[in-house]
Amino acid sequence: MLGIGVVGYGYWGPNLVRNFMEVDGSQVITVCDLRGERLAEAKRRYPSLHITREYRDLLDNPAIDAIAIATPVSTHFPLAMAALRAGKHVLVEKPLAASSEEAEQMIEAAEQRGLVLMVDHTFIYTGAVRKIKELIDNNSLGQLYYYDSVRINLGLFQHDINVLWDLAVHDLSIMDFIVQAQPSAVSCTGMAHVRNQPENVAYLTCFFDHNFIAHFHVNWLAPAKIRQTIIGGDRRMIVYDDLEPSEKVKVYDKGITLNGNPDSVYQLLVNYRSGDMWAPQLDRTEALRTEALHFIECVNTGQTPLTNGFVGARVVRILEAASQSLAQRGRPVELREGWLTQA
Amino acid sequence: MLGIGVVGYGYWGPNLVRNFMEVDGSQVITVCDLRGERLAEAKRRYPSLHITREYRDLLDNPAIDAIAIATPVSTHFPLAMAALRAGKHVLVEKPLAASSEEAEQMIEAAEQRGLVLMVDHTFIYTGAVRKIKELIDNNSLGQLYYYDSVRINLGLFQHDINVLWDLAVHDLSIMDFIVQAQPSAVSCTGMAHVRNQPENVAYLTCFFDHNFIAHFHVNWLAPAKIRQTIIGGDRRMIVYDDLEPSEKVKVYDKGITLNGNPDSVYQLLVNYRSGDMWAPQLDRTEALRTEALHFIECVNTGQTPLTNGFVGARVVRILEAASQSLAQRGRPVELREGWLTQA
Amino acid sequence: MLGIGVVGYGYWGPNLVRNFMEVDGSQVITVCDLRGERLAEAKRRYPSLHITREYRDLLDNPAIDAIAIATPVSTHFPLAMAALRAGKHVLVEKPLAASSEEAEQMIEAAEQRGLVLMVDHTFIYTGAVRKIKELIDNNSLGQLYYYDSVRINLGLFQHDINVLWDLAVHDLSIMDFIVQAQPSAVSCTGMAHVRNQPENVAYLTCFFDHNFIAHFHVNWLAPAKIRQTIIGGDRRMIVYDDLEPSEKVKVYDKGITLNGNPDSVYQLLVNYRSGDMWAPQLDRTEALRTEALHFIECVNTGQTPLTNGFVGARVVRILEAASQSLAQRGRPVELREGWLTQA
């Protein structure tokens, strides 16, 4: 039975507590938050919980094997490092850290101690994303052409991070999982409409070494909620709409075929192929439940998590480069090579 | 009764012929095309038409007062210049020309001779776009924050122009009409997935001198057809979906209000306001009919067209800069000032 | 080359003329209408057409082999009978006749003379309905449970027929085609909201001798346009939405399975099965074109039309019984047996 401490009981913390409470193999021991009313709320729902304002209490408690961190991004690094140094396994809310340098230190600290470091890229554990991954892995889409996502709504403006770090992080984590390739450069544009606040709308393009492009549109100030991803391949294409109640993933047997002379602009014929559409049945297990079970298994068996520190660091690295490009109105920023895959 | 010659009877030409045939005040005299089977088709529908493969026949015919050009983009300039030199008023398919230099020469040629030069930015004449313009002009949206459009489908790959010049031209013309400001710079990314062919997917950001941003997503290789524009203001926001059968324009009484200290990142409170949604009744007259009548009126009265040469040139200038930026993976390209508004 | 006369050039007549003009194997010779402006309109589009106000001219013209009737329902019988007596093949707008007695006489008259009598049940010739028929015929749905259709909009009130005869006729013709069974009784309710006018909203249930039920909801006074049919089977279910631009037919691998003791109310377990959804690619040929070619082929080869007089009469018989039931607030009306299938 894994003893869990949760730090941060705001929007996401209650979901972590509920899932680690409900699954077999773990038990939440203590919840830590700086706000008394949040602690009182946690206690009301789970009278057996310990509550504390002191993070130290989690680190010092030998009954706590692992700490789940659901606090503002800027605190991920110090809280995770302290946990790792105290010998605790760590699950960190997305994004893993506020910079790739922080992320690298976290990875190193976990490796040195043989501890699990996992980032809470929740979407990777949904039935929809796992089905898409399966379809891409079995070559249903053929060669991938593009990845295009829109994640917009009238949302909570954040003070400490811009909309990329809040929303695009989801889509970057999904793309990283299913595309299995890392961008070589990014170009990003966007704008802050509220003075002294971070950018609330952004458009990010990722370039790759091969014939593939990815684009991410995120916005905190949209009148309608949209969660739509289109993935184009040379054999089939997918539309993934996370707001659809039942058919979230639609696979289109559509595309182009080429005839004639490919070396001649004018003699090449582009033909269109339009076939059936298919919406596969998806596993509806709550993603965070699947993720909690995976975390427990990784701790128990030493297995490397699907969303390990390297995965988290890769996404942070793209966000970092995107913010640089954003500050320069889209100037492309190269991503340095070499460290982003696990040794 | 205005005598009309139409050159190019491919996809769009038949619509021009039909509308100039049906409205009061004009009559199509001759249709010109290089393809015999297209001419035969025109003759079958309108036995009274003259047909010809020789553009010269249109220029030399004194019964033809105006020429409508619906041919590939690269031919717009020579065909329009010949028409203007022959003293004919000209309506040119979008985009006006293949370069801003060409566009400027066309404007000058028309001005020198006192002829009407109009570009066929069809969407400007739809009930939906005119209603949006009215809402923005009467300040229903307040200060504009952003313009975001998506125009994608599995579409006809073009050989001579990339997807920006084929699809984004529509959205740039709409934005130019309703926003009444010109971008100071652009950043554009995209990709050609078919070897030796123009880019089939592109993402274009327009920057302005004020706190406003515009973005355009166009794609010839998408599994679903999307025609959606979101316009955010500080009072209200619009979602314009051209594929909706009845409620194409939805006005959302939603937004944010700011409280607290705007100079402090942490003391500023962003509140969310969510009110009614409203879909105004729209004029359903076919846009091209309204446009044909406007063209006739401009010729008859000397009035400057809503979509005159300057408008067409401004859009071409953005497309030109966008293509430059696209070739450099999003590097921002400044738009030179000074000539884009009418003297 | 089949010579065609068309009587009635209102809403539907122009579609008949266009299709019989365009397909190989037929030519429209004459259009007949009582309204001069409609005839002028026909002449404007097709200068080669003869136009007349005298139906006699069609009957007397030996170049006319077949007559297509697109006039108000009450005139179908006299116009068709005159045509058959003059030795012309006949295609009649739906519904075939204003009563089953009329329909039977028309069938007899055609049979006696060896002429083709076909009813214009257009939907039978759509790609969507033919695909549904194919799925049912190859047992993809298993045993059929129910047929449920909704056809409502803010529509043209008719003076001479109620909403059943105007709208439900479409759905009854589709059901007749794909279900291959005839109702044994009907119950129908509805209301006329405008004084002295026919019923503008109606709800019709058809009962069958087996474990199957069909229901039809039609309304001329609805704020939104809905064209939706649901067909439930014990293996799969179909949702057919005629307003969907691309995926009109969706096949759901959903249903129930039964376990336990079927003879015990309380020991029977009803389990739910939820699998993939699939939207087959559909033939997009215009239905009326397919239908026109089929009519020509039937005339030329003596083949019995898919939508022959018996089919038309069966639908009229249901409409007749439905109107009787409607007048008695849903009292069930039995359908007499014996004559509705072809000898």
Add this chain to the structure above:
Amino acid sequence: MLGIGVVGYGYWGPNLVRNFMEVDGSQVITVCDLRGERLAEAKRRYPSLHITREYRDLLDNPAIDAIAIATPVSTHFPLAMAALRAGKHVLVEKPLAASSEEAEQMIEAAEQRGLVLMVDHTFIYTGAVRKIKELIDNNSLGQLYYYDSVRINLGLFQHDINVLWDLAVHDLSIMDFIVQAQPSAVSCTGMAHVRNQPENVAYLTCFFDHNFIAHFHVNWLAPAKIRQTIIGGDRRMIVYDDLEPSEKVKVYDKGITLNGNPDSVYQLLVNYRSGDMWAPQLDRTEALRTEALHFIECVNTGQTPLTNGFVGARVVRILEAASQSLAQRGRPVELREGWLTQA
């Protein structure tokens, strides 16, 4: 502080417990269920609760002022009568009772003792239905023409009641609330597709003494979930889609206007009016929370509940008549007069 006992902790009971726990003015004392694992579940979530298998414990407990009943329909009557006789106020899950006779006895028992008897017609307390009621009361729709609802899905087959008593009860309660008139007769059709089980699909028409008609379509065996109600008036029409995430209620400024001679079938002109659509902002408070507060207030002040016993009995009376008509394939069944309104 009102002490509440809840009997039945299956699907709906937990919602009752949660809301009576969370609102001010009430506290859940004891939960009663026959199933040990359900009681254990209740105790796990609310360790302070008393749990029992003996309904007697609720009746005998003087700390319990009111009992909320969320058990199978057939048990509503005995459980409610026992509660009333024990001097407890009662809130009963819909439908109020299994017959109108039972309902009348419950009303009488409550009246004699001056106790509150309320039926849990939850939808009446939603923001959507209260907004529709407001629009009808202020005559925004004009004279009502029709009420049409569809409530279908692949749902839980019930053993003891047919689909009308499970699903149509919701729509009948909404109609009763907003229309403020009672049907004079009903006609109902339907079918049981599983042997020995109740009807799983039904179509119910309600007739009124005036020019208004209502229809209800319910189905446990549909491939897609639909929750749509259309309300037609002579000034405006409403589409209420409960599955829409944000714009659940849409008001259409559409309809017909009549010109010419209303006494002549052929001289009357029906014109169509099509104006704006408007989706009012709705109160998003959880309905059951509003309802719990209303129940508490009624108990405390002696006020008659919005959904009192008479309301519940009226709906039961319609269900009863509908089941009679259903057994006779739609034969109209008159509703007796006189007792359905409060003295």
